[in-house]
Amino acid sequence: SQTIHQWPATLVQPVGSPLSLECTVEGTSNPNLYWYRQAAGRGLQLLFYSVGIGQISSEVPQNLSASRPQDRQFILSSKKLLLSDSGFYLCAWSTNRMQETQYFGPGTRLLVL
Amino acid sequence: AQSVTQPDIHITVSEGASLELRCNYSYGATPYLFWYVQSPGQGLQLLLKYFSGDTLVQGIKGFEAEFKRSQSSFNLRKPSVHWSDAAEYFCAVGTIAGGFKTIFGAGTRLFVKA
Numbered sequence: 141s142q143t144i145h146q147w148p149a150t151l152v153q154p155v156g157s158p159l160s161l162e163c164t165v166e167g168t169s170n171p172n173l174y175w176y177r178q179a180a181g182r183g184l185q186l187l188f189y190s191v192g193i194g195q196i197s198s199e200v201p202q203n204l205s206a207s208r209p210q211d212r213q214f215i216l217s218s219k220k221l222l223l224s225d226s227g228f229y230l231c232a233w234s235t236n237r238m239q240e241t242q243y244f245g246p247g248t249r250l251l252v253l
Numbered sequence: 254a255q256s257v258t259q260p261d262i263h264i265t266v267s268e269g270a271s272l273e274l275r276c277n278y279s280y281g282a283t284p285y286l287f288w289y290v291q292s293p294g295q296g297l298q299l300l301l302k303y304f305s306g307d308t309l310v311q312g313i314k315g316f317e318a319e320f321k322r323s324q325s326s327f328n329l330r331k332p333s334v335h336w337s338d339a340a341e342y343f344c345a346v347g348t349i350a351g352g353f354k355t356i357f358g359a360g361t362r363l364f365v366k367a
Binding site: 148230240241245247 | 343360
């Protein structure tokens with residue numbers, strides 16, 4: 141069966157520090173991968189999605205970036221965190237078929253101080 | 254542009270009472286519609302989805318949703334709510350524009366009182 145992992149589960153970082161959140165998927169090949177941010181009391185905002193290795197699409201301008209160095213690995217990064225980057229970050233995957241269900245990881249709670 | 258509206262930020266129902274969570278979408282083509290549930294501090298889990306066919310779809314945990322094209326709605330229902338249903342519920346529409354993306358509503362938080 142397929143599983144999706146995210147780490148760390150919780151992270152507290154100072155403003156201006158770098159960020160690296162990792163997401164890995166097991167049990168499937170060539171998944172579509174997604175990064176979402178969920179701010180307190182708000183819905184999900186799609187940040188990045190990827191349909192293959194090295195293929196990243198950005199949905200909103202921001203100081204975050206994403207990379208997909210391997211088929212089942214998706215990394216969210218920042219060189220310098222802002223206070224506004226605080227939130228709950230969710231990684232998700234779906235099969236490479238149109239309109240398939242997305243399966244979400246447990247999330248990373250990021251607090252920038 | 255595609256969008257999803259969940260008009261109720263939060264809803265409180267008594268345990269055992271019926272539930273309806275509203276969802277309206279805006280999408281030019283035939284929509285692919287989803288309802289997800291999120292327990293506190295966790296990821297999202299799919300409750301049900303509609304792609305085509307019967308407009309009344311059954312999901313897990315006793316939930317169902319009805320697609321009404323004329324009203325651009327996909328409301329989620331449950332005949333009798335349990336305390337464990339307290340969570341946040343997200344309606345979403347799948348789009349094909351630019352790739353396999355899903356647009357989520359802002360969510361409705363459900364509180365269940367004894």
